[in-house]
Amino acid sequence: MIRFEPRSNPGPLLVYGVPVLAATIAILLAAIPLALAGAPIVEAYGLMISGAFGSVFSTSEMLTRATPLILTGLAAAIAFRAKLWNIGAEGQLYMGAMAAVAVGSGVIDGPSWVMIPVVIIAGMAVGALMLIGPTLLKTRLGVDEVVTTLLLNFIVLLFVQMMLEGALKDPMSMGWPQSEPIIDSAAFPALLERMRVHIGLLIALVSAVALAIFVKRTVWGFEIRAVGENAAAARFSGISVTKTMILVAALSGGLAGLAGVSEVAGTRGYLATDLSPGYGYAGIVVAMLARLSPIGVIASALFVASVFVGADSMSRAIGVSSYLADLIVAMALLCVLIGGFLTRFRVHFDRKSAQG
Amino acid sequence: MEIIDILLAASFWEAAIRIATPLIFGVLGALICERAGVLNLGIEGIFTAGAMAGWMAVWLGAGLWGGVLVAALAGGFFGLIHAILTVPLGLSQHVSGIGVTLLATSLSYFTYRTALPDVSSPPRIEPFRPLDIPFLSDLPFIGQALFSQTAMTMLALVLVFVTGWVLYRTPLGLAIRAVGDNPSSVEAQGLSVYGLRIGAVVVGSSLMALGGAFLTMSAFDAFFFGMINGRGWVCIALTVFASWRPGKALIGALLFGAFDAFQVRLQTEVGAFLPSQVFLMMPYILSIIALIVVARKADYPKALLVPWFKGQR
Numbered sequence: 221m222i223r224f225e226p227r228s229n230p231g232p233l234l235v236y237g238v239p240v241l242a243a244t245i246a247i248l249l250a251a252i253p254l255a256l257a258g259a260p261i262v263e264a265y266g267l268m269i270s271g272a273f274g275s276v277f278s279t280s281e282m283l284t285r286a287t288p289l290i291l292t293g294l295a296a297a298i299a300f301r302a303k304l305w306n307i308g309a310e311g312q313l314y315m316g317a318m319a320a321v322a323v324g325s326g327v328i329d330g331p332s333w334v335m336i337p338v339v340i341i342a343g344m345a346v347g348a349l350m351l352i353g354p355t356l357l358k359t360r361l362g363v364d365e366v367v368t369t370l371l372l373n374f375i376v377l378l379f380v381q382m383m384l385e386g387a388l389k390d391p392m393s394m395g396w397p398q399s400e401p402i403i404d405s406a407a408f409p410a411l412l413e414r415m416r417v418h419i420g421l422l423i424a425l426v427s428a429v430a431l432a433i434f435v436k437r438t439v440w441g442f443e444i445r446a447v448g449e450n451a452a453a454a455r456f457s458g459i460s461v462t463k464t465m466i467l468v469a470a471l472s473g474g475l476a477g478l479a480g481v482s483e484v485a486g487t488r489g490y491l492a493t494d495l496s497p498g499y500g501y502a503g504i505v506v507a508m509l510a511r512l513s514p515i516g517v518i519a520s521a522l523f524v525a526s527v528f529v530g531a532d533s534m535s536r537a538i539g540v541s542s543y544l545a546d547l548i549v550a551m552a553l554l555c556v557l558i559g560g561f562l563t564r565f566r567v568h569f570d571r572k573s574a575q576g
Numbered sequence: 577m578e579i580i581d582i583l584l585a586a587s588f589w590e591a592a593i594r595i596a597t598p599l600i601f602g603v604l605g606a607l608i609c610e611r612a613g614v615l616n617l618g619i620e621g622i623f624t625a626g627a628m629a630g631w632m633a634v635w636l637g638a639g640l641w642g643g644v645l646v647a648a649l650a651g652g653f654f655g656l657i658h659a660i661l662t663v664p665l666g667l668s669q670h671v672s673g674i675g676v677t678l679l680a681t682s683l684s685y686f687t688y689r690t691a692l693p694d695v696s697s698p699p700r701i702e703p704f705r706p707l708d709i710p711f712l713s714d715l716p717f718i719g720q721a722l723f724s725q726t727a728m729t730m731l732a733l734v735l736v737f738v739t740g741w742v743l744y745r746t747p748l749g750l751a752i753r754a755v756g757d758n759p760s761s762v763e764a765q766g767l768s769v770y771g772l773r774i775g776a777v778v779v780g781s782s783l784m785a786l787g788g789a790f791l792t793m794s795a796f797d798a799f800f801f802g803m804i805n806g807r808g809w810v811c812i813a814l815t816v817f818a819s820w821r822p823g824k825a826l827i828g829a830l831l832f833g834a835f836d837a838f839q840v841r842l843q844t845e846v847g848a849f850l851p852s853q854v855f856l857m858m859p860y861i862l863s864i865i866a867l868i869v870v871a872r873k874a875d876y877p878k879a880l881l882v883p884w885f886k887g888q889r
Contacts, residue, residue, distance in 0.1 A: 224885070253683075257690045305670050363864075363871040364816065366617065366670060370809045371860045382853035504674055541689035546682035553675040554661070561665050 224565040238559035239509050239516070243523050246552035250544060259540045271533025272526035278533065280415035284487055286525035287417075288313070288496070290424035291479035292503025293510065293517040294431055299472035301435065301512050302448040304355065304465055308369025309476040310500025311376035312350045316343035316477025317484040318380055321388060321399045321491045324406035335406040340423075340481050347477015348470040350376070355469035359462045373500065381493050390490065399491035408486035420482030425518065427475065432514040444468055476500060498546075505553040511560070524549055582841050589721035591840070593729060594795060596833030598623075600732040601787030602811030603818060603825040604739050605651075605780040611743065611820055612776030613756035613879040617673025618658045619784050620808030621680030625650045626785025628684035631792035631799045632691065634701045640793060644728070647789035648782040654680045655781025659774040666883030677808075688799060698798040704728055726794045728786070733826075735783065740822040752776050756877035759884040769884055784808070806860060813863040817870050820877065828866070835862055 247265075254261050272282045292309045299306035306312075324339040350372065357363040383389075384397040392400075408418040435441035446454040447464045455461050479499060484491050506524050510516030531545035582588055602619060609616040616622075630647030634640055654676050661672040692699065704726035707713060712723040743749035755762045755772045763769050787807070792799050814832060818824035836859055843855045 253686060253690075257686075300671075307670075307674065357868065357871075361868060361871045362874070363867050367809060367813045367816075367867060368864055371806065371813065371863055374806045374809075374860045375857050378853040378857045382851045385853075386851060501674070501678065504671070505678070508671060539693065541686050541693075543682050543686040543689055546678065547686050550675060550678035550682050553671070554657070554679060557661060557667050557672060557675060558665070561667055 223568040225568060227564060227566050230563045234563045235511070238563050239511060239520065239556050242555035242559045243509065243520075243552050245555050246548050247527075249551050250548045253544060253547060254540065257540050259538055264534055264538060264540060267534035267537050268527075268530035270530075271537075272530035276412070277415065278529065280412060280417040282522070282525050282529045283417045283421055285529050286521045287420045287424050287486070288479040288483050288499045289502055289506050289521035289524055290421075290428060290517055291475050291482065292499050293506030293521050294424075294428055294503075294514055295472045295475040295479070296503045296507035297510060297512045297514060297517055298431060298435070298444070298475070299351075299468055300448075300507060302444045302465060302468040303451070304358075304468050304472065305366045306351055306369055306469070306472050306476075307366055307504065308351065308354065308372050308500070309472075309479075309503050310496060310498065311369070311373040312347040312473045312476035313480035313483070313496055313500050314376050314380050315350050316347040316480030317491050317495055318383065318388070318399075318480075319343045319346035319477070320406075320481040320484050321402065324402045324485060325388075325400040325490075326403050329403060329405060332405045332409075335403070336408065336485075339402070339406045339485055340478060343477045343481035344474035345477070347475070347480065348473040350477070351469040351473030352466055355465050359465055377493060380491070384491065384493065388491065397493065401490045402485050406485055407489065408482065416487060418482075418486035420486040423478070423482065427478070428514045428518050431471075431475075435514065440464075440467060476503070479503075502549060505549050508553055509556050511556075524552075527552075578845065582838065586717045586720040588837055588841065589717075589834070590724065591837040592830060592833040593722060593725055594833070595836045596829040597725070597729045597732050598787035598790045598795070598807060599811055599814060599829040599832060600736060600826060601783050601790060602808060603814045603829055604732075604735055604822060605783035605785075605787070606811050606815040607818065607820045607822065607825060608739065608743075608752070608780035608783065609655075609777050610815060610880055611756045611877055612752050612773045612780075613759065613877055613882065613884075614659070614662055614773055614777050615669045615673060615812075615881055616655070616658055616676075616777060616780060616784075617670060617812070618654055618676030618680060618781065619673075619811055620804060620806070621677035621684075622651050622654050622781050622784045623788035623791075623804045623808045624684045625654055625680040626788030627792040627803060628688055628788075628799050629785070630789030631701060632688070634793060635699060640704055643793055644731075644786065644789055647785045647793075651782040651785025651788075652778045655778040655784075656774070658781070659777035662883070663773045663777070664770050666885060669881055685801060688801075698800060700797045701793070703792075703797040704794040728790045728794045731786070732790075736822050736826045743822065753877075756879050759879055763886075770886070784811070787811070810859060810863045813867050816874050816876075817866040819870070819875060832859070832862065835859075 251261050254264050271278055273279055295309045319342040320339040323342045354365045354368040357368060358365045384399060388399045390398055390400040408420050411417050443459045443464045446459055447461050451461050483495055488495060502524055506517055506520045509520035527548050528545045532542050535542035606616060606619060626647040629650035630643040633646035634643035658672055658676045661667045662669045706724045706726055709723050713719045751762060751767055751772055755769055759769045814828045818828045839855045839858045
């Protein structure tokens with residue numbers, strides 16, 4: 221007979237150790253599919269590590285990949301804190317990117333210190349609106365936000381496709397559906413010469429610290445935590461749940477939109493329908509691995525990014541499908557969920573059968 | 577006038593029923609899970625797993641019904657993972673479901689890529705043929721619209737009645753509905769809440785996988801990346817629209833299929849004036865509208881999303 225007994229106060233070793241352990245187990249479990257695919261296991265792990273950290277170039281690639289993951293991870297973390305199930309970060313990211321392209325590809329021009337804030341504000345505002353809509357439907361009409369945000373991802377991708385074949389199409393692109401490039405004054409400058417990593421990374425890091433302070437140290441942050449823990453009690457104590465939800469939606473959608481801006485203005489330089497290989501969905505894993513802590517998001521985004529970049533490079537070298545990375549990330553999510561359970565409960569194995 | 581012509585054509589309803597079939601499987605699966613109190617957002621990945629596993633079994637020589645069985649087993653396997661995480665462990669149904677979708681999708685893609693590393697065009701199987709039932713398939717209109725579908729569509733229609741009968745006419749169905757409304761009352765009857773919920777999620781997930789298998793083994797004859805394309809999420813919306821009833825699920829899926837078949841035909845009529853993406857967006861927009869329409873009076877199973885632990889009163 222197995223019994224679960226709630227722990228009153230999980231220690232720091234458990235709180236920080238469990239996500240690390242979950243990530244490690246997910247990495248080790250990858251040996252099974254690697255073996256079934258007939259790959260040399262030790263060599264494959266070596267290639268993954270050198271692919272993510274082996275040189276300045278590979279580390280720069282890893283940090284480039286981590287940048288949008290920090291932002292979508294923060295988007296999921298703040299929303300899930302308030303139990304607003306935003307699964308639509310992917311759509312919000314694309315709309316943010318599209319807004320950045322709409323204002324940043326030559327319609328207006330100015331010095332960088334004007335243009336960069338302009339594309340950021342445009343992208344964050346549109347991303348925020350994309351989540352405020354479903355949030356209002358939830359608070360006013362009781363429409364489940366999980367399904368609406370999920371379905372909006374598909375609608376947005378088709379909308380982006382439509383715009384790229386229409387109003388936003390680059391006439392110089394030889395028929396490829398892609399937007400006109402972001403102009404130089406709106407583009408995010410690179411951090412290192414001849415490397416792709418750009419100031420989007422610094423913006424993401426600052427966002428994480430700012431969000432951590434906001435959640436921990438402000439009244440609004442307190443209200444968000446209160447609504448997430450017990451909406452009825454929060455309402456009873458005079459907190460406007462609707463207002464708090466809209467604030468959370470604006471923050472979460474805005475951060476996802478910012479991820480889109482950063483990708484389009486920093487990494488890619490133009491908008492196409494393959495801008496994001498699922499950063500919105502991976503953000504959920506990043507947030508869960510971080511146990512919804514904004515600072516933790518930085519660490520877990522670095523982990524997820526190194527899995528993706530490492531597996532990509534390993535895949536090119538020995539021909540194992542790069543879907544292995546998605547597999548590791550999915551397993552990490554399930555492992556950390558189980559780990560979260562073990563932090564909250566102590567497991568007892570009793571010899572005697574249960575007495576009623 | 578032209579619209580009437582479209583709606584009266586047997587070929588239109590044939591297409592509508594074909595488009596509805598995977599949704600019927602999916603909504604039945606989702607409503608069985610939710611009736612027992614468990615939201616299963618693993619559905620999108622389970623569709624993918626069913627589509628890949630069923631197709632691959634046939635491709636390896638298991639026979640069409642062998643493929644259906646393999647798809648159902650694959651669905652049941654991922655359902656079991658979701659059930660263990662959400663029922664005895666009581667973890668977040670939202671997050672676990674997303675996790676199962678990510679796991680099932682990536683595992684399916686990885687397996688497919690590993691088995692078929694460098695194919696330029698996806699290999700094809702011999703899919704289910706349209707039925708040719710003596711007399712019935714020769715009837716005017718309904719013979720083409722209904723009785724010339726494949727055996728999997730017939731299976732979906734039969735399952736609507738079986739699910740309805742089990743849920744409303746058997747003690748098992750009563751127990752499943754009760755466990756989604758008031759689990760403590762079920763335990764007071766001496767029944768296992770965990771057993772009922774886990775069983776419902778596993779069976780429901782098997783049905784979802786059949787929806788995916790229909791796509792690769794009946795509607796098409798090959799597996800493509802991204803072929804599920806949100807169909808699973810549409811099923812979650814349709815389940816609310818159908819107020820968790822198998823009969824209404826059938827009607828909802830048919831309405832959806834009819835609308836989708838209609839927009840394809842409309843596209844050929846007025847496609848020159850509107851971008852094709854506007855038409856492709858329709859199913860998703862329609863699902864959101866359906867949710868908004870029923871939101872006010874939606875009667876969610878009372879214990880949906882609420883974890884329950886043994887010994888709890």
